[in-house]
Amino acid sequence: MRILPVPAQPDQGTPPTVNPQSTPPVPPPSLPVRKVLTMKKPFRAGEYAIEKFIQSVAIISLVLIGLIFVFVFREAYPLFTGKVLAAAPQAQVEEAETYGVDPGAPDIVEAPELEQNQENFKPSSLVGPSWQPVSLDPKFGLWSLLAGSLKVTLIALLIAGPVGIFAALYTSNFAPKWAREGMKPAIEILAGFPSVVVGFFALVIMASLLQNIFGFQYRLNAFVGGVAMALAVVPIVYTVSEDALNAVPKVMMEASLALGATRWETALFVILPSATPGIFAAMILGFGRAFGETMIVLMATGNAALLTASLTDPVRTLSATIGAEMAEVVFGDTHYRVLFFVGALLFMISFSLNAVAEFFVRNRLMKKFKGA
Amino acid sequence: MTRTKSIIGKAVVSFTGLCAFSAVAAVVWIMGTIVWGGHSHLTWAFLTQAPAAGMTEGGILPAIVGTFMLVVIMSLVGVPVGTITAIYLSEYTSRGSKLANFIRFAVNTLAGIPAIVFGLFGLGFFVQFTGGTLDRLFSPEGKLVWAQPNILWASLTMALLTLPVVIVSVEEAIKTVPRELREASLALGVTKWQTIWRVVLPNSVGGILTGAILAVSRGAGEVAPILFTGAAYFLPNLPHGFTDQFMELGYHLYIMTTQSTDVEKTLPIQYATTLVLLLLTFALNFGAIFMRYRLRSRRVAA
Numbered sequence: 211m212r213i214l215p216v217p218a219q220p221d222q223g224t225p226p227t228v229n230p231q232s233t234p235p236v237p238p239p240s241l242p243v244r245k246v247l248t249m250k251k252p253f254r255a256g257e258y259a260i261e262k263f264i265q266s267v268a269i270i271s272l273v274l275i276g277l278i279f280v281f282v283f284r285e286a287y288p289l290f291t292g293k294v295l296a297a298a299p300q301a302q303v304e305e306a307e308t309y310g311v312d313p314g315a316p317d318i319v320e321a322p323e324l325e326q327n328q329e330n331f332k333p334s335s336l337v338g339p340s341w342q343p344v345s346l347d348p349k350f351g352l353w354s355l356l357a358g359s360l361k362v363t364l365i366a367l368l369i370a371g372p373v374g375i376f377a378a379l380y381t382s383n384f385a386p387k388w389a390r391e392g393m394k395p396a397i398e399i400l401a402g403f404p405s406v407v408v409g410f411f412a413l414v415i416m417a418s419l420l421q422n423i424f425g426f427q428y429r430l431n432a433f434v435g436g437v438a439m440a441l442a443v444v445p446i447v448y449t450v451s452e453d454a455l456n457a458v459p460k461v462m463m464e465a466s467l468a469l470g471a472t473r474w475e476t477a478l479f480v481i482l483p484s485a486t487p488g489i490f491a492a493m494i495l496g497f498g499r500a501f502g503e504t505m506i507v508l509m510a511t512g513n514a515a516l517l518t519a520s521l522t523d524p525v526r527t528l529s530a531t532i533g534a535e536m537a538e539v540v541f542g543d544t545h546y547r548v549l550f551f552v553g554a555l556l557f558m559i560s561f562s563l564n565a566v567a568e569f570f571v572r573n574r575l576m577k578k579f580k581g582a
Numbered sequence: 583m584t585r586t587k588s589i590i591g592k593a594v595v596s597f598t599g600l601c602a603f604s605a606v607a608a609v610v611w612i613m614g615t616i617v618w619g620g621h622s623h624l625t626w627a628f629l630t631q632a633p634a635a636g637m638t639e640g641g642i643l644p645a646i647v648g649t650f651m652l653v654v655i656m657s658l659v660g661v662p663v664g665t666i667t668a669i670y671l672s673e674y675t676s677r678g679s680k681l682a683n684f685i686r687f688a689v690n691t692l693a694g695i696p697a698i699v700f701g702l703f704g705l706g707f708f709v710q711f712t713g714g715t716l717d718r719l720f721s722p723e724g725k726l727v728w729a730q731p732n733i734l735w736a737s738l739t740m741a742l743l744t745l746p747v748v749i750v751s752v753e754e755a756i757k758t759v760p761r762e763l764r765e766a767s768l769a770l771g772v773t774k775w776q777t778i779w780r781v782v783l784p785n786s787v788g789g790i791l792t793g794a795i796l797a798v799s800r801g802a803g804e805v806a807p808i809l810f811t812g813a814a815y816f817l818p819n820l821p822h823g824f825t826d827q828f829m830e831l832g833y834h835l836y837i838m839t840t841q842s843t844d845v846e847k848t849l850p851i852q853y854a855t856t857l858v859l860l861l862l863t864f865a866l867n868f869g870a871i872f873m874r875y876r877l878r879s880r881r882v883a884a
Contacts, residue, residue, distance in 0.1 A: 260775045261674060267663055268670035269681075271749070272688040274742060281706040282699060373601045380598035389602075395871050396606040402867035403612065403860070404803025405697075406832040410839055410856050411612050414849070441612075444605050474591040495694065502696025504806040505832075509840060529698045529806075536705070536810050553702040557695060564694040568687055 279557060286551035289544070290333050331544050336551070341515040341526070343535065343545045350548045352555075354517035358432065358525030362507055363500040365436025365521060366443050370500075371493055373440070374447025382455040383477040401445030409509030412438030417510065424522070428512055432525040435511035442503060443496040450495055454488020455481060491567040498563040502556050504529040528552050613860065620857030623850040629858070637816055637838065638848050642855055647820050648733070648828035649862075652808070653798045655737035656744065661794045663741070664748025668793075671749070672756045673778055693746035697806035704739030704811035705731070727825055734824035736812030743807050744797035751796055751874070755789015756782060758877055792873045799866035803859065805832040815841075831859045 338351025377397070381390045417434045420426065426433070458481050466476040482489075512524025513534060526534075532549050539546040627641060634640030667685070675682035713729035721727045759782050767777040783790075805813075814827040815837055821828045835855045842848045 254773060257773050257775050264666050264670045264674060265681075267666040268685055270663060271667060271692060271745060272685050274745075275688045275691055277707060278695065278699065278703045281711065282702050285702075285706050285710075373604060376598040377602035377605050380595070380602040384595045384598060385602070389599075393602050393606055396609050398871055399864065399867055400605060400609045402799055402803075402863050403609075404805075404832055404863055406803065406805045406835050407616070407856055407860055407863075408612070410835060410852065411615065413839055414852070415615055441608055444608075448605065472587060472591055474594040475587075478594060498694050502694075502698065504696065504698040505836065509836065529696055532698050532702065533806060533809055536702075550702060550706070553699050557699045560694050560696055560699070561691055564691045565687075568690055 275561075279554070279561075282550055282557055283554045286547050286554050289331055289336075289547045289551055336548070339517045341531070343548070344538075348545065350544070352528070352552070354515045355526055355528045355531050355552070357517055358507075358511070358515070359501055359527040359529070361432040361521055361525055362435045362439055362511060362527055363497060365433060366439035366500040367493065367496055369437060369440035370443035370447050370496055374444045374492065374496070375451045375489055377444075378448050378451035378455055379477055379482060382452055383473065383481065397445050397448050400441065401449070403441070405442055405503060405505040406509070408438055408441050409506040412506065412510035426522050428522070428524050430510055430512035430524055431522050432511055433522050435507045435525070435527075436521075438506050438510045439500050439503060442506060443500050446499050447492045447496045450492035451485070451489050454485040454492065457488065458484045494563050494567045498560045498567075501563075502529055502560055504533045508533045528556060532556075613864075616853060616856050616860055620850075620853035620855075623854035624857055628851075628854055632818070633816060636843060638842070638844055638851075642831065642834060642851075642858065644817060644820055644829040645831045645834040645855070646858070648813075649802055649831045651733060651821060651828060652737050652740060652830060653801050655734065656740040656801050657794055657798060659738060660741035660744050660797055661748055661790065664745050664793060664797070665752050665790055667745075667749050668752035668756060669778060669782075672753050673774070673782065689746045689749050692742070693750075697743060697804050698809075700739055700743045701807040701809055701811060703742075704735055704807060708735035708738055709811060730825070731810060731812040731827060732825045733812050733821050733828045736808040736828070739807045739811045740801045740804065743804060744800050747797045747800055748793040751793035751870075752786065752790050754874075755786040755792065755877060758789070759785040788873055788877055792870045792877070795866050795870040795873070799863045799870065802866070803832060803863050805830070805836055808833060831855060831862070835859060 336350055336352050338349060339353045340349045340351045341354050342349040377393070381393050385393065412434055413430070416438060417429050420434055420437065421429050424433075462480055462484060463476055466480040467473070471480070507525075507527045508530040511527065511530065513526045513530055514524040515526040515531075516523050532552055535545070536549050539549065629641060629646065630643050631641030632643055667689070671682055671685060709729060709731055713727075713735065716728040717726060763781050763785065764777055767781045768774070772780070808830060812827055813830045813833040815829075817827060817829055819826075835852060838848055838852045838855065839845065842852075
């Protein structure tokens with residue numbers, strides 16, 4: 211604590227560290243001290259209120275995560291208590307004809323002889339191969355949808371991963387200045403393409419082109435969806451990888467060059483390995499994006515819930531199922547709740563992927579370079 | 583030895599260059615195709631007329647207006663909330679603050695949640711819960727007013743989706759305000775909030791604008807969150823209030839390509855709609871990228 215004499219006019223022009231209101235400790239007897247300067251922040255009600263207001267607005271993002279989980283899961287919850295039809299009468303009231311007309315993709319309905327009572331929905335019936343929500347004997351097996359999502363995601367990552375990572379390596383290490391300045395905004399533009407535009411492009415142009423090249427039996431299939439999805443995933447993989455590559459300390463590159471390694475050897479064997487955690491994070495985030503993306507798969511994959519091993523069959527993904535079917539369900543019935551359950555599943559997957567990318571990978575990357 | 587090395591080196595550089603180039607080529611290819619296919623149908627009449635003849639003719643005016651209203655309401659909610667959050671994160675918290683780290687984690691997580699899940703949340707929270715509660719309280723004899731998909735719920739859902747975009751770009755902008763400016767202000771006896779309001783924010787206007795533009799661009803392009811929170815297939819009238827549904831460009835395009843009665847016949851309309859959507863987002867993104875580069879160069883200069 212510093213104690214200083216202050217001139218008679220208080221307040222105006224005094225630094226914020228001054229506290230005119232605070233009770234002065236016993237001043238040294240010899241000096242006529244009127245005010246005491248402390249390093250303690252003065253209390254101001256207005257400032258306090260503003261800070262609390264700003265803080266509470268900032269907490270919205272935090273609360274939102276919880277709310278999203280609660281409200282998506284809330285609609286799916288009755289599936290697990292078996293009270294699915296209890297909500298149905300109310301559903302008729304809420305079923306306003308306002309959800310657009312959506313015939314959806316035709317489901318392959320075989321109506322096998324299997325008894326299932328809608329009133330006692332068993333959560334275990336979610337584990338099954340066939341997804342036939344609108345038939346006399348509805349089935350809500352999620353395997354085919356999950357397989358569809360995984361197929362499209364896998365294809366997208368197999369294409370977008372290498373392209374994004376190598377493109378990042380190129381612009382961060384090899385590219386001449388003009389190429390770098392041109393490519394970065396171009397890839398940002400690619401990131402800015404609405405997914406519905408990419409979906410349209412895949413549906414109208416790419417599907418026919420790929421069918422002509424590879425001779426697919428079905429024009430729209432998992433492969434077309436995956437390639438289109440790669441267009442949406444490349445910018446993410448590129449951006450995060452590039453950040454990781456640029457975060458590698460310059461001294462490492464210089465040391466490598468000083469030892470006589472060439473530029474490309476340095477890039478491939480020094481910089482790329484050092485950035486591995488960041489690149490891993492890039493792939494995880496790309497996976498999350500591809501797994502949850504809706505419009506591209508809705509438009510380009512054919513939307514048939516088939517459980518096959520082929521990558522060139524039509525598929526229906528988890529996200530596309532919600533997008534296509536939510537418009538036609540009756541509020542509160544089993545189908546409606548299962549779709550919300552699928553949404554909760556997507557939420558949990560993206561949440562955990564992000565947590566992994568965040569805590570595990572980025573922290574490790576940071577520690578590694580701080581240690582270096 | 584050195585010869586082989588230099589050949590491998592050239593191969594590595596060319597291959598990575600090819601990867602980078604292919605990403606750029608994809609951009610050019612998509613844009614070229616859509617401009618080529620859509621430019622002839624993109625007329626003034628197309629932009630200023632409503633769809634006609636069962637959506638096989640006419641223009642896209644209601645979709646343009648709907649998109650505009652959506653992004654305006656969205657920005658009015660999302661930009662202030664995002665800006666305040668960014669202010670909190672960069673001005674009111676120290677580096678090791680637990681709460682700030684949680685909020686940052688939440689923002690990153692929000693950015694990664696699939697758009698369709700936001701749509702479900704909008705349906706579950708805004709339409710069913712909030713709307714249902716409002717109707718129970720204010721709507722006579724169980725008439726549905728708020729508990730239906732409408733433009734307000736769709737905009738709010740979109741605001742939540744675009745929140746991380748705003749937060750990240752405003753925070754980046756606030757960081758470019760030199761520390762000395764804040765210190766000078768504080769040294770003059772100005773309070774913290776006054777410093778933020780009079781010094782930090784005026785110097786971050788560019789970043790806030792960039793965030794808003796990016797959010798609008800994202801919001802104008804996303805379709806999944808509004809599929810069941812307010813977008814309509816076809817409406818004869820423009821929305822007049824918060825409780826009306828609306829048409830939207832992206833949703834219109836989705837409907838036209840997948841559920842049109844005559845896909846071949848409406849192909850020019852689809853192309854032109856895509857072109858409008860693409861031009862809109864392209865212009866917005868280009869503006870944002872331009873502003874961001876200006877900001878970055880300022881930071882380098884500072």
